[in-house]
Amino acid sequence: MIGMALDEDAVPAHGVRSLPLAFAAGAAVGVLGGMIGLGGAEFRLPLLISLFGFVALAAVIMNKAMSLIVVLTALPARLAAVSLAELAAHWTVAAxxxxxxxxxAWAGASWAVRMRTATLYKVLAALMVLMAAALVLTHTTALGTLTLPGSAQAVAGVMAGFGIGVVAAIMxxxxxxxxxxxxxxxYSVDIKTAGSLSLVVSLPTMLVAFARYSRDGSFAVLRANLRFVAVMTAGSITGALAGGLLVGVIPDLVLIPVLAIVLLISAIKMARHS
Structure with a gap:
């Protein structure tokens, strides 16, 4: 079974493994993510599957590796914008x-490696719809705050964290x-600080998912495509830097619906994938 999975990952039935194309695709994803203040990995995943021909689990593992490097790159820049002292004041939120x-993250990665490929495609499609909804909600509405008692807030935080960890690991x-x-x-934290706190939470969460994926045979796709991963990651980082400079060039009322539609179209294609 592992041998078959590796063969499928190394020699896809479709897709082009051009390194210049990988850099360009990574840069495009980075620009989109940078313009909205995110990494853009949700846009990279369908490209890995549809354009470059990786099967679902291999694409998820590669996307996770690239996302991890992008987050590690972004963290110092975020710390320059929001000091360690400011983040330390909210350590209970991160905890x-x-x-x-x-x-x-561990549960999500475990479920992903055990799913039938056809099921994983459908799950990924559903999660892309969720991401499209979250994108629209976050960027086009004024986020309020929930006033919960301390114990209820703590329970809600653990439950929300678990769900986010599952989604992040599977995608x-x-x-x-x-x-x-x-x-x-x-937690009624301002959005600028929330952006930095999200990276603090994301990094260990991603490392746990990455560790779980490393125990599966399909993890070998990273070794087989190391140059591809490095080039696409470089493109993503370059694009993210450029996207950060382009913030505000396209109004959110135009950009966000377009990106949401792109995710929904990708979800439809993913659901039909075989």
Missing amino acids: NLLAGSLLG GVAGGELLIPTIVLL
Whole structure:
């Protein structure tokens, strides 16, 4: 079974493994993510499957590896914008979410490696719809806050963290699209600080999912496509830097619906994938 999986990952039935195309695709994803203040991994996943021909689990593992590097790159820049002292003041928020997200990441990765490929495609399609909804909600509405008693807030944080950890592990994303509005809503943290806190929560959560995926035979896809991963990651980082400079060039009322539609179209194609 492992041999068959590796053969499928190494020699796809369709797709082009051009390194210049990988860099360009990564850059395009990075620009989109940078313009909305996110990593853009949810846009990279359908490209790995549809354009480059990786099967679902291999694409998720590669997306996770690239997302991890992008987050590691983004963290110093975020720390320059929001000081360690400011983040330390909210350490209980990170701890509360991590209590659930670390378990969710392990569970999500475990479920992903055990799913039939056809089922995983459908799950990914459903999660893309969720990401589209979160994107629209976060960027086009004014987020309020929930006033919960301390114990209820803690329980809600663990539950939300678990769900986000599962989604992030199965899609191979950092989860900022879900973490940022959760932090704002549950803990009344301003959105700038929430963005930095989301990276603090994302990094260990991603490492746990990555560790779980490393125990599966399909993890060998990273070794087989190391140059491809490196080039596409470089493109993603370059694009993210460029996208950050383009923030505000396209109004959110135009950009966000377009990106949501792109995710929905990708979800439809993913659901039909075989």
